[in-house]
Amino acid sequence: MVEPATATQAAAPAVAQLKDELDIVIPTIRNLDFLEMWRPFFQPYHLIIVQDGDPSKTIKVPDGFDYELYNRNDINRILGPKASCISFKDSACRCFGYMVSKKKYIFTIDDDCFVAKDPSGKAINALEQHIKNLLSPSTPFFFNTLYDPYREGADFVRGYPFSLREGVPTAVSHGLWLNIPDYDAPTQLVKPLERNTRFVDAVLTIPKGTLFPMCGMNLAFDRELIGPAMYFGLMGDGQPIGRYDDMWAGWCMKVICDHLGLGVKTGLPYIYHSKASNPFVNLRKEYKGIYWQEEIIPFFQQAVLPKECTSVQKCYIELAKQVKEKLSKVDPYFDKLAEAMVTWIEAWDELNPTAAAVPDGKAK
Amino acid sequence: MSIPVKDDEIDIVIGALHADLTSFMNAWRPIFTRFHLIIVKDPDLKEELRIPEGFNLDVYKKPDIDHVVGTSTSIIFSGYSCRYFGYLVSRKKYIVSVDDDCLPAKDNKGFLVDAVAQHITNLTTPATPFFFNTLYDPFTEGADFVRGYPFSLRSGVTCALSCGLWHNLADYDAPTQALKPEERNSRYVDAVLTVPAKTLMPISGINIAFNRDAVGPALLPCLRLAGEGKFRWETMEDIWSGMCVKVICDHLGLGVKTGLPYVWRNDRGDAIASLRKEWEGVKMMEEVVPFFQLVRLPQEATTAEDCVVEVANAVKEKLGPKDPMFARTAKAMLDWVKLWKSVGVSSYSPGA
Numbered sequence: 001m002v003e004p005a006t007a008t009q010a011a012a013p014a015v016a017q018l019k020d021e022l023d024i025v026i027p028t029i030r031n032l033d034f035l036e037m038w039r040p041f042f043q044p045y046h047l048i049i050v051q052d053g054d055p056s057k058t059i060k061v062p063d064g065f066d067y068e069l070y071n072r073n074d075i076n077r078i079l080g081p082k083a084s085c086i087s088f089k090d091s092a093c094r095c096f097g098y099m100v101s102k103k104k105y106i107f108t109i110d111d112d113c114f115v116a117k118d119p120s121g122k123a124i125n126a127l128e129q130h131i132k133n134l135l136s137p138s139t140p141f142f143f144n145t146l147y148d149p150y151r152e153g154a155d156f157v158r159g160y161p162f163s164l165r166e167g168v169p170t171a172v173s174h175g176l177w178l179n180i181p182d183y184d185a186p187t188q189l190v191k192p193l194e195r196n197t198r199f200v201d202a203v204l205t206i207p208k209g210t211l212f213p214m215c216g217m218n219l220a221f222d223r224e225l226i227g228p229a230m231y232f233g234l235m236g237d238g239q240p241i242g243r244y245d246d247m248w249a250g251w252c253m254k255v256i257c258d259h260l261g262l263g264v265k266t267g268l269p270y271i272y273h274s275k276a277s278n279p280f281v282n283l284r285k286e287y288k289g290i291y292w293q294e295e296i297i298p299f300f301q302q303a304v305l306p307k308e309c310t311s312v313q314k315c316y317i318e319l320a321k322q323v324k325e326k327l328s329k330v331d332p333y334f335d336k337l338a339e340a341m342v343t344w345i346e347a348w349d350e351l352n353p354t355a356a357a358v359p360d361g362k363a364k
Numbered sequence: 365m366s367i368p369v370k371d372d373e374i375d376i377v378i379g380a381l382h383a384d385l386t387s388f389m390n391a392w393r394p395i396f397t398r399f400h401l402i403i404v405k406d407p408d409l410k411e412e413l414r415i416p417e418g419f420n421l422d423v424y425k426k427p428d429i430d431h432v433v434g435t436s437t438s439i440i441f442s443g444y445s446c447r448y449f450g451y452l453v454s455r456k457k458y459i460v461s462v463d464d465d466c467l468p469a470k471d472n473k474g475f476l477v478d479a480v481a482q483h484i485t486n487l488t489t490p491a492t493p494f495f496f497n498t499l500y501d502p503f504t505e506g507a508d509f510v511r512g513y514p515f516s517l518r519s520g521v522t523c524a525l526s527c528g529l530w531h532n533l534a535d536y537d538a539p540t541q542a543l544k545p546e547e548r549n550s551r552y553v554d555a556v557l558t559v560p561a562k563t564l565m566p567i568s569g570i571n572i573a574f575n576r577d578a579v580g581p582a583l584l585p586c587l588r589l590a591g592e593g594k595f596r597w598e599t600m601e602d603i604w605s606g607m608c609v610k611v612i613c614d615h616l617g618l619g620v621k622t623g624l625p626y627v628w629r630n631d632r633g634d635a636i637a638s639l640r641k642e643w644e645g646v647k648m649m650e651e652v653v654p655f656f657q658l659v660r661l662p663q664e665a666t667t668a669e670d671c672v673v674e675v676a677n678a679v680k681e682k683l684g685p686k687d688p689m690f691a692r693t694a695k696a697m698l699d700w701v702k703l704w705k706s707v708g709v710s711s712y713s714p715g716a
Binding site for chain 1: 472495496497499506507508509510511513514515516517529535536537540544547549552555559560561562563565566567568597603606646649650
């Protein structure tokens with residue numbers, strides 16, 4: 001049986017790496033009690049809380065945390081008409097936090113995720129592991145059978161070409177979950193009691209040309225390398241689909257990373273996922289996604305970005321164009337989504353001007 | 365979900381590069397006794413093999429190899445390549461092969477790993493090469509496909525190859541071994557995963573298993589380094605064979621898994637002494653990888669034999685001009701297919 005960790009203070013590092021370069025983005029609709037458990041690991045960092053749902057409700061943030069909080073009114077005020085691209089009544093709204101952050105790195109976590117224990121019983125500092133993943137290279141062009149070669153105790157195996165051993169920069173670090181696994185509704189209905197108790201002690205690079213389902217529960221990324229691609233789509237209130245926000249972002253992100261030669265890692269760290277959402281509610285949200293997926297996946301597998309797309313924004317705009325061309329026939333939703341993707345980029349660029357574009361004339 | 369397999373559908377093939385197999389066989393006894401074993405003695409080994417009693421096995425030595433293969437072929441079954449003779453003469457559906465300097469490993473709970481059982485499980489449950497499952501092998505107990513995994517891809521494809529890993533002495537090349545002489549692999553990664561389609565990897569021959577019916581001829585003893593030696597880091601034959609197998613599996617829509625089981629690999633050899641020989645293999649990979657990334661097989665190639673011929677022709681055309689070693693390799697690959705068609709499919713037993 002797997003349980004969350006309790007003795008987290010003991011596992012807190014002496015020095016919090018990247019504490020001025022990383023923001024922790026947390027979407028919430030209820031409360032932030034879970035932060036108490038993460039305190040020894042998270043307190044040195046700045047938090048961006050994105051409050052979904054009713055903006056008149058007050059979300060209490062535990063004392064001692066340095067944070068900024070945005071509710072729907074703030075999102076509307078800051079983005080104006082462009083706020084239409086940010087989902088309402090869905091944790092997809094978290095991507096607003098990515099957009100307003102001024103830091104190089106983002107770590108995002110759900111409010112029902114707690115500290116997990118490794119097999120020796122020690123509390124896992126998920127943030128520290130994500131940072132290790134992001135700060136070491138990825139190896140997408142050739143698979144290393146001993147997994148991440150930059151980890152202590154591992155290396156490249158015999159036959160791994162030396163010219164590929166420098167690796168490429170890591171854009172995304174995708175963590176996993178003990179206890180309640182990230183299953184879709186049908187699987188949850190068939191296996192309501194299944195718990196993930198297997199601790200797989202590996203980090204590995206997802207090879208170039210391979211897609212995967214990216215879960216937003218325990219995720220970190222280099223905002224400067226890939227930020228604009230991390231749009232979590234149109235979900236929730238008024239939308240025909242839910243629980244595909246992170247999936248959509250993951251497929252766009254992977255196609256762009258493959259095109260730009262950036263790496264994506266998956267595996268450690270584990271967090272302890274405590275809440276199983278209601279599978280019947282999930283089924284209603286997901287069901288269109290389940291069969292739309294069958295069209296969406298081939299679309300992403302075959303997507304080719306032209307050479308001229310040399311920045312993430314250019315890649316993303318191009319993808320939006322292709323979504324409109326190829327997926328609108330699946331459902332008019334994709335038309336709206338393609339437009340929202342463009343709106344997102346416009347909003348991103350407005351909130352994140354490059355040095356040349358800063359209106360007051362000072363370099364950023 | 366797994367296909368039921370009888371013990372008599374499995375052959376365990378061991379290439380004997382050491383004469384005294386007593387402690388090796390005794391260590392594996394609890395796991396090996398129920399199966400038929402094929403032991404192929406390295407033709408270069410002069411001493412008599414010492415094998416303990418109590419196993420159901422056939423032993424093949426130089427005279428047997430010469431008798432079957434004769435002089436009509438360019439294939440040299442010496443050193444680590446001797447095991448391929450075992451693959452050739454086996455008539456079973458599944459083959460499991462480990463180096464003779466490997467022993468059973470222990471898992472993360474301290475239990476002895478039944479490497480054969482794990483390999484067979486890997487080969488008899490589907491592989492999922494077209495989309496990556498973040499919880500690794502979805503057919504393992506306690507795991508499944510994650511949210512976002514397309515339903516149409518959940519039946520998977522036949523797994524043709526299972527690549528295991530190594531505790532203690534990991535399969536590093538000589539430069540890495542020489543740089544980190546004290547490093548030993550003690551990490552137990554409790555996962556099996558499918559290597560995605562179109563992704564290449566170094567397939568080590570130290571601990572593998574395969575579906576002989578599906579891909580038998582694609583495992584081939586055709587690339588010999590000029591300075592090939594009797595330590596794994598002085599060879600590239602398995603790496604070459606592995607690149608061919610992966611490309612062929614991708615073309616035929618078959619899967620390749622990697623991860624469990626682990627074996628324990630004994631310390632031996634001096635990596636620094638091997639460094640002089642090994643550079644040849646290291647340089648070779650630089651040519652070879654781009655070739656395999658770009659090679660495309662025609663739709664008409666629908667069997668493993670056909671695919672090997674196509675790869676051989678491409679090797680001759682594209683790599684042959686760069687180094688005579690590749691031209692020899694291409695010829696050896698064609699010879700291997702001929703040998704497979706004549707010996708690999710008819711019945712044969714070792715000479716009296």
